[in-house]
Amino acid sequence: MRSGYNARMNDLNDKIERFQNMAAADPSNDMAHFSLGSAYLEAQKYSEAATSFEACVKLNPEMTRAMELGGSALMQMGNKAEATKVLTQGYEQAASKGEMRVKDGIAAILEAAGIEIPTVEQVATGESGEKLNEAPLPGATGQWIFENVDEVQWEAWIGQGTKVINELRLDFSKEEDQKVFGEYMAEFLGIPKDVIEQDVKAQKE
Numbered sequence: 001m002r003s004g005y006n007a008r009m010n011d012l013n014d015k016i017e018r019f020q021n022m023a024a025a026d027p028s029n030d031m032a033h034f035s036l037g038s039a040y041l042e043a044q045k046y047s048e049a050a051t052s053f054e055a056c057v058k059l060n061p062e063m064t065r066a067m068e069l070g071g072s073a074l075m076q077m078g079n080k081a082e083a084t085k086v087l088t089q090g091y092e093q094a095a096s097k098g099e100m101r102v103k104d105g106i107a108a109i110l111e112a113a114g115i116e117i118p119t120v121e122q123v124a125t126g127e128s129g130e131k132l133n134e135a136p137l138p139g140a141t142g143q144w145i146f147e148n149v150d151e152v153q154w155e156a157w158i159g160q161g162t163k164v165i166n167e168l169r170l171d172f173s174k175e176e177d178q179k180v181f182g183e184y185m186a187e188f189l190g191i192p193k194d195v196i197e198q199d200v201k202a203q204k205e
Contacts, residue, residue, distance in 0.1 A: 015039045015183070022168070023052070030059035031164050031184060034066050038187040041073055049073040057086075064094040064102045065188060072109055080113065088118050095120045098152045105190075140198035141182075141191060149189055157188050 019036035022029060037052030053070030056063055067090025074083035087106050094103040107117050130151045135142035145154070164170065164184045170177040186196055 012039065012043050016043065023055075026167065027055075028059060029167055030056045030063060030066075031160055031167070031188075033059065034063065035184055035187050037066065037069060037073070041069055044076075046073045046076040050077065050079075062093070062097075064090045064097070064099055064106075065190070067093070068102050068106050068109070071106065075109060075113055080115075083113070084110075084115055087115075091118055092120045098150075099156070100150055101148065101153055101190075139202060140195050141186075144191055144195045145189065153189065157185060160188055161185060 016036065016039045019032055019039055022032035023036050026032060033052045033056040037049045037056060040046075040049035040052060050070055050073040053066045053073065056066040057070065060066070067086050071083045071087035071090060074080075074086060077083075087110055091103055091106040091110070094100075094106065110117050132146050132149065132151060132154060135146040136154065137145060149157075161181070161184070164181060168177075168180065170181055172178055172181070182196070185191070186193075
């Protein structure tokens with residue numbers, strides 16, 4: 001049991017170091033800051049996570065997922081006032097763009113903290129936020145995306161994923177580059193670890 005915990009922490013520390021290096025090498029890479037923030041959040045380093053998500057949003061003011069996670073980190077720190085500000089901004093933007101999963105995620109955080117959810121005008125039903133027609137990827141990951149991610153959020157990831165490929169010069173013939181891309185996607189969309197592990201296990205069998 002302890003060896004499994006140590007392996008997980010070592011993997012998490014390696015991930016933090018990798019994203020730290022990416023953010024330091026290219027401070028303008030919003031996805032590097034986003035992924036670093038996600039890794040810090042997983043390690044329960046809330047102050048560092050909030051700082052990374054803030055850097056991400058400064059570079060990409062449309063990154064509502066970073067506002068959701070950054071607000072969550074601030075709430076964990078006990079900084080309710082700043083968390084409310086960040087979460088409200090994210091909620092309003094997500095609602096206006098039809099990013100229902102992010103909107104609902106932020107609403108859950110606000111409700112848990114006893115904070116009133118902002119009243120905003122959402123996009124008209126049918127214009128965005130619709131369910132994907134089919135699973136965009138094979139395996140458990142593709143099925144999870146199909147069941148939990150709408151068209152708006154998937155299109156947002158396509159844009160960010162293209163940026164990741166170009167900025168990191170990923171080569172999909174390399175297994176390590178495939179893994180890096182998958183980690184970015186999982187962090188951006190909020191895909192649970194056990195879903196990813198199902199596909200990793202299936203590939204080894």
